[in-house]
Amino acid sequence: xxxxxxxxxxxxxARATYxxxxxxxxxxxxxxxxxxxxxxxxxxxxxxxxPALYRYFGDKYAVLEALGRRLMERQNAVLEAWIERxxxxxxxxxxxxxxxxxxKTATVTRAEPGAVWTLRALHATPRLVHVRLESHRHVxxxxxxxxxxxxxxxxxxxxxxxxxxxxxxxxxxDEMLYEEDRVAAAAVLADAARLLQxxxxxxxxxx
Numbered sequence: 001x002x003x004x005x006x007x008x009x010x011x012x013x014a015r016a017t018y019x020x021x022x023x024x025x026x027x028x029x030x031x032x033x034x035x036x037x038x039x040x041x042x043x044x045x046x047x048x049x050x051p052a053l054y055r056y057f058g059d060k061y062a063v064l065e066a067l068g069r070r071l072m073e074r075q076n077a078v079l080e081a082w083i084e085r086x087x088x089x090x091x092x093x094x095x096x097x098x099x100x101x102x103x104k105t106a107t108v109t110r111a112e113p114g115a116v117w118t119l120r121a122l123h124a125t126p127r128l129v130h131v132r133l134e135s136h137r138h139v140x141x142x143x144x145x146x147x148x149x150x151x152x153x154x155x156x157x158x159x160x161x162x163x164x165x166x167x168x169x170x171x172x173x174d175e176m177l178y179e180e181d182r183v184a185a186a187a188v189l190a191d192a193a194r195l196l197q198x199x200x201x202x203x204x205x206x207x
Contacts, residue, residue, distance in 0.1 A: 006056060006057065017048070017052070018056050018066075021053060021056060021063065022067050025063045027113050027114055028045060034121050034124070038060060039053050039054070039057065039059060039060050039063065042060070061125070061127050064121050064125070064128055065127075065131055068119075068135075069135075071112045071115055071119075072135040074108050074112065075105050075108055075139075076138065077108075078104045078105050078108055079139060079142060080142070082100065082101045082104070083142060083143075083146045085097075087147075091147060091151070091204040094147065099193035102174065102189045102196075103189055106189065119178075136164070136167050136168060139167050144160045147159060147163070147200065150204070151206070154203060158203075159203060162199055162203055163203075166196045166199040169192060176188065
């Protein structure tokens with residue numbers, strides 16, 4: 001069942017309140033987990049009344065959905081800037097700079113309050129899984145749009161399928177680093193970059 005999330009406010013003061021609620025919710029999520037946080041607790045920690053919170057969010061799952069969407073919007077901004085820098089160089093340029101995309105996405109993710117717990121909530125909560133799926137599909141769409149003009153003879157559905165798998169590998173590698181401390185983060189991201197680079201190069205040879 002999907003959460004009926006409200007659109008973020010546009011006025012500066014309301015947007016500041018909205019973002020403060022999300023920051024507090026992210027920190028509480030990291031400290032206490034999905035089951036123990038509540039809208040009352042989020043409002044109290046943010047210095048607001050529960051009715052003030054309900055102006056923006058219908059329940060705690062709407063808060064979690066907004067956390068996920070904000071994180072993924074910031075990740076998507078990194079993607080758009082990367083595409084703008086490298087797509088004119090074709091598949092080779094994009095393949096050569098996959099590591100840059102992974103590293104900058106990881107940096108943005110780690111800057112977000114409670115990011116790892118937000119990601120876990122998007123995986124584990126049936127009411128929230130659509131947020132992650134929509135985001136990963138969007139990333140795949142944008143990469144397909146950037147790559148397809150350089151892939152003569154490759155059907156869009158083939159390109160999309162290959163890139164969808166590559167997107168999942170990239171996000172999974174980053175998420176693994178929140179838990180796995182027996183490997184160096186830089187080495188894991190470099191290994192993931194090589195896998196994704198190979199995926200792009202294979203697409204080019206299929207054309």
